Amino acid sequence: MLENGTYKMNKYISILILSLICQNCFPQSKIIRGHIFDYKTNSRVPGTLIFIDSIRGVISDPSGDFNLKVYNVSKSDTVRIRYISSFDLNIILPLNIDTIELGGIPLFDDYPGYDMTDYFCKWYDFACKRRWKKHMKQEQERIMKYYLDQKKIFEEYVYYYNGKYYKINLETHCIDLSKRFD
Numbered sequence: 001m002l003e004n005g006t007y008k009m010n011k012y013i014s015i016l017i018l019s020l021i022c023q024n025c026f027p028q029s030k031i032i033r034g035h036i037f038d039y040k041t042n043s044r045v046p047g048t049l050i051f052i053d054s055i056r057g058v059i060s061d062p063s064g065d066f067n068l069k070v071y072n073v074s075k076s077d078t079v080r081i082r083y084i085s086s087f088d089l090n091i092i093l094p095l096n097i098d099t100i101e102l103g104g105i106p107l108f109d110d111y112p113g114y115d116m117t118d119y120f121c122k123w124y125d126f127a128c129k130r131r132w133k134k135h136m137k138q139e140q141e142r143i144m145k146y147y148l149d150q151k152k153i154f155e156e157y158v159y160y161y162n163g164k165y166y167k168i169n170l171e172t173h174c175i176d177l178s179k180r181f182d
Contacts, residue, residue, distance in 0.1 A: 032068040032079060032093070034102030036060045039153070045107055049082045078174070085111035087154070090174040103161065108153060112146035115139050 036048040044064030051057025052070050055077075060066045068079075079091040079102075087110040093100055117135065121128035151170070159166040159175050166175050 029069055029071050030093075030098055030100060032066075032070065032100045032102065034066060034105050035064045036066065036081065036083070036107055037064060037104050039106040039108050039157075045083060047083070048107065049080075051080055051082075052077050053080070081105060081107070083107050085109065087150070088173050089168070090172065092174060092176040092178060094177050106157070106159075108150065108157075110150065112143050114143075 032050075032052075036045045036050075037043060038045050046060055046062045046064055048060040048064070048066070049057055050060065050066045050068055052068070056068070056070050058066050058068050070077075077093065079093060081089045081091070087108040089105065089107075091102065091105070115135075119128050119132040119135070121132055154168050154170055157168055159168070161177055166177060168175055
């Protein structure tokens with residue numbers, strides 16, 4: 001039989017190991033909440049996909065609200081927001097909060113649409129071809145102006161979270177909540 005002191009030490013070590021195993025078996029969860037809205041109209045957008053690096057995701061409800069529950073969020077995990085013909089937005093989360101209230105997350109248009117007009121010019125109709133080339137040049141200018149206007153909107157937009165302001169990084173389409181903009 002083991003001595004009394006050795007028995008107690010083995011008992012404490014066993015309890016410590018068991019508690020560490022149980023802690024890893026039941027990971028802590030985080031809840032991420034917010035709502036999605038259209039930046040131009042300020043109306044809520046249903047059916048938006050919100051996910052964390054393809055691990056787990058939800059779709060915003062008819063009022064644009066979402067509630068995403070995730071386990072073991074790491075520093076490299078990012079909330080990704082996707083909607084048809086919208087600017088893909090990513091949000092790097094702060095790690096020290098159990099419930100993250102993101103508030104309103106904007107969706108920006110990112111598709112100018114393309115003109116489907118066709119002049120159906122005959123090979124010998126040079127006047128028609130000139131009109132077509134002029135039309136295509138105007139269409140390219142319209143699309144370029146659209147993208148420049150959108151870039152200006154992205155550069156000027158400031159996201160407000162927990163009393164601090166954050167900018168969108170245009171290279172990564174990301175709002176980093178661990179870095180602050182003043």
